[in-house]
Amino acid sequence: MNQKELFTLKAEVSSLQKMLDKIPPEDVLDRASVETRLNVVKEQLEEVVPQERELARAVLTFSGRPVAGSEGVIADFATKALSAFSEAITAVGASLHATLAPTGPVPNRQQYQMMITGTARGSFGFQLQESSAQLELDDNSTVSRALEATRNLLDGSVGIDDEELAEAAADMDHRALNKIRDFVVVLNENEAFCTFKYADKSFHFKDSSQVKRSLERLSTEYLSESEQALSVVFGGAMPHKGSCEFQIEGNKEWLTAKIGPGVEAPDSINDHRGQVVQVKMLVTQAGRGRPRYKLLELPAWPLGKARE
Numbered sequence: 001m002n003q004k005e006l007f008t009l010k011a012e013v014s015s016l017q018k019m020l021d022k023i024p025p026e027d028v029l030d031r032a033s034v035e036t037r038l039n040v041v042k043e044q045l046e047e048v049v050p051q052e053r054e055l056a057r058a059v060l061t062f063s064g065r066p067v068a069g070s071e072g073v074i075a076d077f078a079t080k081a082l083s084a085f086s087e088a089i090t091a092v093g094a095s096l097h098a099t100l101a102p103t104g105p106v107p108n109r110q111q112y113q114m115m116i117t118g119t120a121r122g123s124f125g126f127q128l129q130e131s132s133a134q135l136e137l138d139d140n141s142t143v144s145r146a147l148e149a150t151r152n153l154l155d156g157s158v159g160i161d162d163e164e165l166a167e168a169a170a171d172m173d174h175r176a177l178n179k180i181r182d183f184v185v186v187l188n189e190n191e192a193f194c195t196f197k198y199a200d201k202s203f204h205f206k207d208s209s210q211v212k213r214s215l216e217r218l219s220t221e222y223l224s225e226s227e228q229a230l231s232v233v234f235g236g237a238m239p240h241k242g243s244c245e246f247q248i249e250g251n252k253e254w255l256t257a258k259i260g261p262g263v264e265a266p267d268s269i270n271d272h273r274g275q276v277v278q279v280k281m282l283v284t285q286a287g288r289g290r291p292r293y294k295l296l297e298l299p300a301w302p303l304g305k306a307r308e
Contacts, residue, residue: 012041056144056198058114060085061125064192064208073124077190082126084183086114091179092172093146099262099296100175112142123195147198153180154196155203157214162289165217170284170292171258174225181218187211223286227296230281237269244269244295249276257281257293264298272301 016038023031066077093112094100100107118127130143149171156165169177187193193205205211216222235245235254242259244266259266260282277299284292 009041009045013038013045016041056130056141056147057117058128058147059120059125059195059197060128061120061123061195062192063123063194064187064190066190066192067124070121070124074190077186077192078124081183081186081190081192081194082116084179084186088150088176088179088183089114089143089146091176092149093142095173095176095261096142096145096149096171097261099260100173102175106175112146114143125194144199150180151196151198151201151203153177153218154184154214156286157184157217158205158210162287165223166284166286166289166292169223169225169286170294173282177218177223177225181215184211184215184218188215217286223284225282225284228281228283230279231276232279233276234269234273236273237266239266246279246293255293257295260294260296262297263295266295266298268298268301275302277302 016034020031020034020038023034025031060082062073062078062081066074090106090109090112091100094106094109098107106112113131114128115131116126117129119125120127130141149168152168153165153172156168159165172180187205188208188211191208193208193211195202195204197203205214231249232246233249235247237244237259239259243256244259245254245256247254279299280296282294282296284294
């Protein structure tokens with residue numbers, strides 16, 4: 001739950017209480033209906049334990065042809081680059097909670113957006129911060145996770161380790177990856193490069209040639225994602241770790257798959273260990289590296305007992 005949802009619950013309590021005050025005592029059924037909902041919302045509020053933590057903050061600075069040192073940056077480029085970066089963070093954040101459709105509105109996009117809170121000197125850039133209205137009441141907000149995931153993917157895109165790149169991309173879907181590619185495209189088309197700082201780590205392109213390398217390694221030809229129907233046998237699920245073990249039918253090697261956000265009740269996998277089932281997996285592969293797997297939905301379980 002985030003702060004906005006908490007405020008919504010508090011507002012609903014206030015609204016329900018006002019409604020209840022206006023309903024005459026003799027309207028027993030109407031009062032009972034409102035009282036029931038009021039009690040439910042109050043119970044939800046009682047379960048919330050607000051935690052203090054700092055808002056996620058990042059600094060994005062630019063260098064290259066569109067930038068005049070710390071004096072300024074070409075407005076057209078800055079607008080496009082900042083918009084592309086913001087869209088990438090929004091898509092990555094949303095993909096952590098749901099599988100995104102190829103087109104159309106991003107679900108709950110307002111929950112994953114950032115505010116500009118100032119400019120950054122050195123090379124010209126911007127200070128960014130998540131909105132307090134969307135702050136989740138736990139240690140890791142979705143925005144902070146999206147910032148970290150984006151930084152890790154960019155870092156992997158300029159290296160030589162295909163395993164590192166595939167691992168960074170494995171938890172993102174097509175649309176989120178495409179949005180990060182779009183950001184790198186804007187940099188490349190304008191002969192610009194950037195530094196991205198979040199928490200105690202930073203990523204930076206050294207020059208325009210490194211931006212080109214990143215774009216090549218992020219291309220769909222090099223970094224591929226495909227939804228595949230596989231015949232597998234599950235060995236078990238570890239929902240607390242967000243993963244499950246499986247074998248592809250006919251192959252003795254045990255593999256690990258991330259459990260996608262669209263998978264409900266993943267513990268049911270443990271009730272069907274050893275059964276051959278058809279599943280839909282997102283398979284991510286960088287270059288000639290090992291494929292990474294993400295379970296997108298539960299299969300239709302066959303009748304009969306699981307193998308012990």
